[in-house]
Amino acid sequence: xxxxxxxxxxxxxxxTHHYVMSxxxxxxxxxxxxxxxxxxxxVILVVANLLLSLHGAGVFAKDVGLRFVVMSVIFYLVxxxxxxxxxxxxxxxxxHFTDWVIGHSHxxxxxFASFAAAGALAHVWPHIPGARYHxxxxxxxxxxxxxxxxxxxxxxxIAGVVEAQLWQSGAPWPASLEAARPYWIIRTWSAVPxxxxxxxxxxxxxxxxxxxxxxxxxRAAA
Amino acid sequence: MRxxxxxxMSYLAASVxxxxxxxxxxxxxxxxxxxxxxxxxxxxxxxxVVALTASEARGRAIYAREGCAYxxxxxxxxxxxxxARFGAPTLAWETRADTPHMxxxxxxxxxxxxxxxxxxxxxxxxxxxxxxxxxPASVMPSYRHLFAGGPGAPRQDAxxxxxxxxxxxxxxxxxxxxxxxRAVTASHAHMSGLTPAADLNAHPARTRRSGDVPALPAxxxxxxxxxxxxxxxxxxxxxxxGDGPGASGLTPRPSNLAEHDYTxxxxxxxxxxxxxxxxxxxxxxxxxxxxxxxxRYLTDPRPPGPLRHDRVQxxxxxxxxxxxxxxxNCAQCHGPDGAADGFAALSxxxxxxxxxxxxxxxxxxxxxxxxxxxxxxxEGTMMASWQTRLTREEMAAVAEYVFxxxxxxxxxxxxxxxx
Numbered sequence: 061x062x063x064x065x066x067x068x069x070x071x072x073x074x075x076t077h078h079y080v081m082s083x084x085x086x087x088x089x090x091x092x093x094x095x096x097x098x099x100x101x102x103v104i105l106v107v108a109n110l111l112l113s114l115h116g117a118g119v120f121a122k123d124v125g126l127r128f129v130v131m132s133v134i135f136y137l138v139x140x141x142x143x144x145x146x147x148x149x150x151x152x153x154x155x156h157f158t159d160w161v162i163g164h165s166h167x168x169x170x171x172f173a174s175f176a177a178a179g180a181l182a183h184v185w186p187h188i189p190g191a192r193y194h195x196x197x198x199x200x201x202x203x204x205x206x207x208x209x210x211x212x213x214x215x216x217x218i219a220g221v222v223e224a225q226l227w228q229s230g231a232p233w234p235a236s237l238e239a240a241r242p243y244w245i246i247r248t249w250s251a252v253p254x255x256x257x258x259x260x261x262x263x264x265x266x267x268x269x270x271x272x273x274x275x276x277x278x279r280a281a282a
Numbered sequence: 283m284r285x286x287x288x289x290x291m292s293y294l295a296a297s298v299x300x301x302x303x304x305x306x307x308x309x310x311x312x313x314x315x316x317x318x319x320x321x322x323x324x325x326x327x328x329x330x331v332v333a334l335t336a337s338e339a340r341g342r343a344i345y346a347r348e349g350c351a352y353x354x355x356x357x358x359x360x361x362x363x364x365x366a367r368f369g370a371p372t373l374a375w376e377t378r379a380d381t382p383h384m385x386x387x388x389x390x391x392x393x394x395x396x397x398x399x400x401x402x403x404x405x406x407x408x409x410x411x412x413x414x415x416x417x418p419a420s421v422m423p424s425y426r427h428l429f430a431g432g433p434g435a436p437r438q439d440a441x442x443x444x445x446x447x448x449x450x451x452x453x454x455x456x457x458x459x460x461x462x463x464r465a466v467t468a469s470h471a472h473m474s475g476l477t478p479a480a481d482l483n484a485h486p487a488r489t490r491r492s493g494d495v496p497a498l499p500a501x502x503x504x505x506x507x508x509x510x511x512x513x514x515x516x517x518x519x520x521x522x523x524g525d526g527p528g529a530s531g532l533t534p535r536p537s538n539l540a541e542h543d544y545t546x547x548x549x550x551x552x553x554x555x556x557x558x559x560x561x562x563x564x565x566x567x568x569x570x571x572x573x574x575x576x577x578r579y580l581t582d583p584r585p586p587g588p589l590r591h592d593r594v595q596x597x598x599x600x601x602x603x604x605x606x607x608x609x610x611n612c613a614q615c616h617g618p619d620g621a622a623d624g625f626a627a628l629s630x631x632x633x634x635x636x637x638x639x640x641x642x643x644x645x646x647x648x649x650x651x652x653x654x655x656x657x658x659x660x661e662g663t664m665m666a667s668w669q670t671r672l673t674r675e676e677m678a679a680v681a682e683y684v685f686x687x688x689x690x691x692x693x694x695x696x697x698x699x700x701x
Contacts, residue, residue, distance in 0.1 A: 068299060072307030076315075078387070081359040083374040085322075088315040153361045157389040228363050232568060233392050234419030234512065 063106035070099040077147040080156070093147045100144025107137040124198050128179030131206065135171030139164060154228065159243065160220020163213045170209050170254070178205070178261060185265055194268025201260035208253030215250065219243035319374050327375030328457040334449060341446025344439050345384065348425065355386035355393045356450065367567055369396040369451070369485045376453055391422060396451030396485040405561035406444040408433045408531035416516050416528035433531035451485065486566035489556030491633060498550050498574035506579025509572055517561065522580075532561045534632070534662035539580060541643055543688065548639035549577045559632035560662075596682040604683025607676045612684075615664070620687030632663045637687040651678040 076084060076092035110133050114121075121127045142164055145151050155161060178201070186193045219240055226236040334342065345351070356377075358368045365371060372395055377383055401409070408415060411433035413422040428440035436444070511520070517536040519525040524538035544552075553573050556564035565573060609618070615630060617623040620637030627634050642653050656677045659667035668677060 065299075068296075069303050072304050073311060075307075076311050081361055082357060082385075083319070083322075083372060083377075085315045085318045088311055088318075091311060153359070156359070157355060157387070162388065227367070227389075230363065230366060230567075230569060232513065233367075234417065237390075237419045237421055 063102055063109065066102040067099070067106065070095050070102060074099060074147075077143075077152075080147065080149060080152040093149070096147035097144050100140050103137060103140035107133055107140075123183075124195070124202055125179045125181075125183030127202055128175050128182055131202075132172050132175035132179060135167055135175060139167045139172055142167070154224045155220050158220035158223040158227075159216040159240065159247075160224070163216030163220065166209070166216070167213045170205075171213070175205070178202075181261075181265065186271055189271060191271050192266055192268050193271060194264045197260045197264030197267070201257045201264055204253045204257030204260055206257075208250050208255075208257060212247055212250035212254070215243050215246045219247070323373075323375035323378045326373060327378065328453070331375075331379060331453045332456055333379075335445070337442045337445045338449050339446075341442035341444070342384075344428075344443045345446055346382075348443075350394075351384045351386045353386075353388065353390035353422070355389050356380075356383075356395045357385040358393055358395050364393070367486065368393040370454070373454075391420075394447065394450050396454070396488070398448045398451045398455075399489065400485050400487040400563055402532070402559070402561040403444055403448075404433075404532050405528075405563075406447060407436050407440060408528055408561075410436075410440060410443070411531070412527075414516075415526075415531075418512070418516050487556070487563040489558040489560075489562070489564050491555070491558045493555045495547075495550050495554040496570060498570050498577055501571065501574030501576070501578035503575070503578050505572065506575035506577075509568070509576050510579055513565070513568075514576075534560055534660050536561070543641050543643050544581055545639045545689070546577055546581050548636065549581050551639075553577065557632065600679045601683055601686070603676065604679035604681070607672065607680040608683050611668070611672070612680065616684075620684060630664050634665070637684050638689050641685055641688040642681075651681070653677075653681050656681060 073095035074092055076088050077096045080089050080093065082089075111130075114126075114130060121130055146155060146161070146164065182198050185191055186195075222239050222243070223236045226239055356372070358364050358371045360371045376395075377385070405416060407429070409417065409422075410425045411429050412424055412426075413420040425440070428443065429436050510518075510522075515526055517524075517526045517528040517532065518539055519529065519536075522539040523541070524536045526536065529536050550573065552562065553565045553568075553576060556562050565576075568576075608616075613624055614626045615622075615624045615634040616637060617627065617634075622634045622636035624634070642655065652674060655665065656672070657667060657669045659665050672680070
């Protein structure tokens with residue numbers, strides 16, 4: 061309850077942390093930074109509650125829907141703590157404009173949001189009357205998405221640090237491009253498991269045996 | 283109240299709170315700062331900002347359409363590395379009329395806030411057409427579709443885009459002295475830790491006609507070779523003969539460095555200030571050690587030959603003829619003593635050569651003793667061809683006379699030490 065209201069209150073105050081050290085009035089920037097840190101703390105609170113509720117299921121739960129959701133919650137925790145850190149001025153001055161931020165936003169959108177959505181789909185789908193559901197493919201989808209996302213985010217985060225370090229050092233601009241090249245190649249290849257994961261998820265929800273239609277509907281049809 | 287009624291009310295409470303929090307956030311972090319920003323922009327900005335011309339405004343639309351802002355920011359933050367690399371931090375009034383803004387979120391390429399005046403128009407065309415011919419490490423895509431077949435045939439889209447790029451940072455520059463003073467005041471008010479000086483207004487690649495060159499350290503020749511390959515070879519060529527892949531689109535063409543002698547002072551000036559009016563940018567973003575290394579590499583291994591002090595002195599009558607021809611035809615721009623300080627020099631877009639600091643290496647002269655420059659002129663500059671106006675003897679004589687100006691004290695000392 062406390063978590064809900066705090067998240068509700070703090071989220072809208074975060075926007076300006078995208079413009080730290082810009083011309084936007086310093087008070088506004090500071091407000092957004094404080095809100096970002098408070099939000100990080102709140103998320104720890106909420107996620108602790110969620111994960112403690114899951115006690116016993118394990119991080120890689122047997123039920124694939126639950127497994128998606130657990131990982132989504134963990135990604136949410138990581139991405140939020142990362143977000144709070146990034147909003148702090150010294151960190152922001154370092155990583156802003158680099159691939160670090162790209163990794164961060166993918167962790168939020170693909171890791172948190174997409175995993176939660178996939179978990180919900182995997183949970184609901186087998187209960188829809190007459191829907192096709194291929195459990196093995198959805199299971200594969202989980203591991204492909206998990207592996208691809210992990211590779212991409214770790215890769216982009218390291219790339220961001222490398223780029224930021226070169227920018228800080230005053231090295232000529234092309235040096236940061238040359239240094240980023242291997243990371244960009246890895247990032248490009250990380251798309252293969254991610255795309256494969258989404259294809260497997262789609263296939264898992266459109267192929268395979270049909271679920272049993274409820275008896276009532278059978279009677280109505282007859 | 284029964285619990286079920288309270289629960290029904292909770293939806294109402296959540297809705298009211300949701301809208302309320304949103305309104306609070308918009309007011310607190312949107313409306314109120316926007317008013318303060320408008321105040322600050324009015325307080326620190328110049329009396330008026332020059333509007334974009336039709337071509338520049340169209341170029342801005344092309345900049346947006348081609349997605350330039352995905353990889354190039356237009357926002358210099360209040361951080362020391364940003365200021366050192368791209369110039370003074372962006373102030374509120376500078377982007378006031380920029381709707382939609384092009385601030386950007388990711389820097390794959392460099393920030394362009396103050397890119398105006400850092401590169402020549404033909405360099406921009408060459409770069410848009412084939413980026414890697416002028417910046418070998420670039421990952422920028424080619425914008426060939428803005429050209430009709432080659433960098434020398436830009437369509438209107440390309441011309442307008444380059445016209446727009448040339449405006450970046452212009453408003454700040456035109457704000458003048460008052461603008462600078464206000465900018466410094468605004469920066470102080472904004473972030474007391476950083477005090478950008480007035481000369482930080484400009485991008486470090488911006489060319490200047492003149493400017494104080496700091497003393498460069500002696501440098502390391504091997505480092506200079508590496509730097510040359512990375513930054514210079516694209517235009518000046520791997521063998522320094524001015525024939526790199528980027529050279530074909532540039533007018534005047536990049537200097538043939540293998541064909542000239544330069545004093546250390548001259549080379550340092552060119553690197554520090556660029557060559558105004560040409561595609562040669564300034565390299566103030568390189569460290570002084572790196573600049574010193576480049577100077578070392580580009581001046582030290584002078585080709586052996588009948589040079590300098592040990593060369594045969596030309597006959598006195600030849601020098602007298604050369605002086606007569608020089609005083610009549612060359613001194614207006616190149617100056618009476620070859621120091622590029624003739625009365626007409628300042629009116630030239632590209633400064634005339636200073637013969638005291640630079641000369642053609644005589645080993646490279648054509649068979650008849652007449653430098654190619656005299657016969658053909660230099661396309662893209664005010665140096666015309668003299669073939670139709672001077673005889674062969676006059677051209678040879680004036681070349682000999684001009685060589686007398688060159689004073690390379692450092693090289694002379696090095697030569698003496700070696701002997």
